[in-house]
Amino acid sequence: MDGSTQVNLKTLALQKLRALVQNPDAQFHDGQYESISALVAERRRALVVQRTGWGKSAVYFIASLLLREQGYGPTLIVSPLLALMRDQVAAAERAGVRAAAINSANVLEWREILEKLQRDELDVLLVSPERLNNPSFREQQLPMLMQRLGLLVIDEAHCISDWGHDFRPDYRRIRDLIAQLPKGLPVLATTATANSRVVQDVAEQLGGGTEEVFTLRGTLARDSLRLGVLRLASPRMQLAWLLSHINDFKGSGIIYTLTVSAAEDIARLLKDAGHEVAAYTGRTDLEERERLEQALKNNEVKALIATSALGMGFDKPDLGFVLHIGAPSSPVAYYQQVGRAGRGSINADVLLLPGPDDSEIWEYFATSSMPDQVRATQVLEALTRANGAMSVPALESAVNLRRSPLELLLKVLAVDGAVERVAGGWMRTDMPWVYDADRYKRVAQSRIHEQNLMVSYENTRGCRMQFLTDALDDPKSAPCGRCDNCAGVWFDDHIPDDSKDSAQAALGRVGVPIEPRKLYPSGLDRLGHTLKGKIPVDEQVATGRALARLTDLGWGNRLRQVFADPTDNPIDKAMFDACVKVLAEWNWEERPVGVVAMPSNKRPQLITSLAQGLAEVGRLCYLGQLAYRAGGPQNGPGGNSAFRVAAVADAFELPPQLEELIANAPGPVLLVDDLVDSRWSMAMAGRALRIAGAPGVMPFTLGVAG
Template sequence: MEANEHNDLKNLALQKLRALVQHPEAQFHDGQFEAISALVQERRRALVVQRTGWGKSAVYFISSLLLRQQGYGPTLIVSPLLALMRDQVAAAERAGVRAAAINSANVLEWREILSKLERDEIDVLLVSPERLNNPSFREHQLPMLMKRLGLLVIDEAHCISDWGHDFRPDYRRIRDLINRLPQGLPVLATTATANTRVVQDVAEQLSGGTQEVFTLRGTLARDSLRLGVLRLPSPRMQLAWLLSHINDFHGSGIIYTLTVSAAEDIARLLRDAGHPVAAYTGRTDLEEREKLEQALKANEVKALIATSALGMGFDKPDLGFVIHVGAPSSPVAYYQQVGRAGRGSIDADVLLLPGQDDSEIWEYFATSSMPDQQRANQVLEALGQTDGAMSVPALESAVNLRRSPLELLLKVLAVDGAVERVAGGWMRTDMPWAYDAERYKRVAQSRVHEQTLMIDYENTRGCRMEFLTKALDDPKSAPCGRCDNCAGTWFDDHIPDESKDNAQAALVRAGVQIEPRKLYPSGLQRLGHSLKGKIPVDEQLSTGRALARLTDLGWGNRLRQLFADPVDNPVDPAMLEACTRVLAEWNWEQRPVAVLAMPSTKRPQLITSLAQGLAQIGQLRYLGQLEYRGAPPQGGPGGNSAFRIAAVADAFEIPAQIDQMLATAPGPVMLVDDLADSRWSLAMAGRAVRIAGAPGVLPFTLGIAG
């Protein structure tokens, strides 16, 4: 590039930067203009690995504007999260970039956005990776974009790689998209969380095997963060510590948990103690998420108690702290989440409170994200035997797999080219497919290694920031001088007795609703059953109660231990007393008149003693126990609704003496079980009880899954 051209481009780019950050004297960070030049002037493919807050979005917004001024088409940004899209659109508008997003949160705006795109009135279009597999977008909008595209951006590009901490099957489609791009179209991939292995993998996919990739990799240390680890012996002590010390942290922040239930429990406890906090999880609807994000940005809440649903792309430069109650499964994932703090301030605190059950939760998420060979073959066989498309509900009736893991498996198979999503469902393609056992074995081993590193981080006596940056293969890793190991403990670990008592009171709270099943799943006819449509009202259960979810911090821990024990014992007095409190707070329309126990081959003593104990305390008639008609149903938890119903629909027998009592029961019957998983066993047993004459069935269990 000639010197004059270089200077002219830099001056133009600098004007765009100052408009973007709204600062008249702003200057580029090291490497920012070099990346812009590689895209705009040299039209190369580039990979930028820089710490959170470095300004990766500035590179692609400025490059987009400069390319548009040269007459090129719009930029397509593949972005993983709605929060990220909202922030990016807002940032783009500050720089005069006409940006729009197509995602599940703005369906009503799609038609207008696509019209603007056709009229060339959009500079930057943001889409989710899932959108690339939407039949309409893939067949209509994407080809139009590909003809006119000026720049392709893959944000959070570590998601492309199997080895990335947040690998997503839909991101692998981007590799195929890149391979279809015309020669000379610039491509930018950005991430803050990639070790050498991920960098090499992403760069190889960017190159398409033919082009050299410009790679810009900076130091990842975050000078503004003060790291620490506080080990506490129990969830009670963690909650008590939060009650005592959340106000020690300046500003507002995020408290991360590993499960939805933990986020909801902690948020409730802190709210009840007068702290302005809210839960933010995968259960939070999209409109409420946006409100909560804005409340945190405006410092209207002290903290959001969040799962990883609040993650990549959330941008609050003055976020004062990040606390983890339970550790993420790898140092790389932890670095990504703590990177939310201190982006625009000189000080931010980061504290990890490891949990006793972390490794169990890590194992669950690691295994649930891996495709199962037997299930995959069943899906392919079912699709191969069908003419035309097959819907997901129809597939559920052919493959004993729940909706979420089935959809994840379909994504993996689609990325591998074995299936294709079309209007009306999914189809088998002509491409042969074989389970890549070696690949998944390598990925599983990598996950185990990451988990071991996370435990090493918790236990290290060296610099914590240096540990994290070394885990990301940063060659410039060095001691930070600020963390608890470098400079001494900076947080107060004393917990007042009052806080311990309040935490204990919160944890012994009990009671979770069990929502009744009201609709049969489709596809039961394929499994030999005529049940379909709505469950008749006079065959439904009423809303029930459980002592706790298995994922709850309080009784959930006790229940997990109970169900892990292979020995069947009667219910212990403390648990029975907690169940009694749940019943005392149950605002039923009509009090039950009798108690009936579910049959069980694993825990008959537990269920019978629970049912008898509740009957005695409530001065209710104990009717006895239902029986199985023939052999007990086979299979454990898991599986989809159609298969669960097929296993239990005709499984329950009502003994003659109980049948006579039910026919004349003056009120509802409480149906007692140990665990509600799919709720179909309760629903089908309750249906039999209703048909026998009971005017109502109130289910009660110790635990409820999820």
């Protein structure tokens, strides 16, 4: 491109930038125009690694418009989150970019969007990486789009890499998509969170080993953020500190937690104290998520108490603070989340309150995301035996794996080419598959290294921003002069006694409903059982109660300690008193007349002492303990519902004395156990009691898993 053409291109690009940001005096940041030129003038493949708020979306929106004006087709943006898509569509419209998104939240609009695409009335189409594996989209819309594509954009491109902190299996599919692109079609990958290893990995995937990739890497330090770490002794002290200091922070913000239960518990505590907050988690339905995001943008709430479900792409330029109750598992993930704050303001506060159970939570999520070789082999063998496609429910009945991990495993196998999603389910392909043990070992070691780095961040006496940018291999990393180590502690760590009392009361709350099973899972016939359909009403248990969820901030912490202890001991007084409180607050329709203990090979003392104690305090008859038939359940807890039912359906029997007492019971009985997971053991034990004549069965346990 000659000089005059280049000048003209820059003039046009600058006009579009000013329309996008709605500022007639706006100028490009260093590297923005160079990236646009690489895509539009040179039609290259580019990787842009720049801090949050630098303007990566401006690069691809402006490039899209310029390419469209040159007669090229629409841009396809692969974007990971709904919140990100909504913000990007809104930003595009401000700049005159005709944009639309296809995702799970707008199913009813898909046909209209695809018709616009066919009529060439869209400049930009945003899709999730999962959409690339949708059979209809992959076979019908994607080929048509690929023929006309003007630009491919991969947003949050660190997700492509095994070494990225937020790796997603479906993102690996993009590597194959890039390989199919015609030569000369520009590709842009963007991210704010990539160290040198991730940058090299993504660049290699972009270039396919044949093309030199234009790589722009800027400084990642965020001058607007003031970082700090506050160590407190317990969840009680963390909650008490929040109660007394949330209003110290200006504006509105995000308080991140590691688990759904923690987000819900903290939101409830703060709301009860009169603060305008709301929980935002993976359990929050799509419409409510959108409403809460808008409420935060409008400063209608002080904070959203959120899990990582509110992460990449949420854009509120004046977000005033980000707090963490519990630390993410790596400095890179932490940098990504705190990057929500201070994007368009001079000052924003970022404070981390590490939790005592952080490492346990990190370990759980790290191991759950790794494919298991035995399970993978079982899935492949089941698909090989099948005559045609198998649905996920059918696979569940063939492989003892729950829905969520099964679907994640299928994604991994699909990306590896071993299985294919088709209409009606999944099919085995002809491609051989070998478990890459070395690769997963390297990834696991990388995760451990990241966790150790996070602990080092918490304990460092050096500049905290410099620590984070060093973790991202920023060559321009330097002290910030603002964090608690550089400039001194900037937050108040005093906790009033009344806040401690309120936090203790909140953590002391007890009682979690245990919903009954009412429907047998499909596929039991394949496992040799005739049970199917609805569970007869006269064989069901009632809605039960548990002391707490294992993930709760209060009693959950104590229960995790009990279940981690290999020894079996009678229940301690404090926990027993809390159980009595649950029963006292249980608004049952009919009071139980007796108590039955579940059998246990692991904690018989714990369960029996609880059951007998509740009978004595409640002046109920202790009827005895159920027994295992032929050794009891055939496998351990967990697994999918079909296998759990098959394992426990015939596992329980009533000793003669208990059978006689149950047959003559004038009212419902309390069925006591230590822990419920799938709820099928309790359902089948209760069924045995109902069949023996119990008018009703009311489950009660110490803990609820999950």
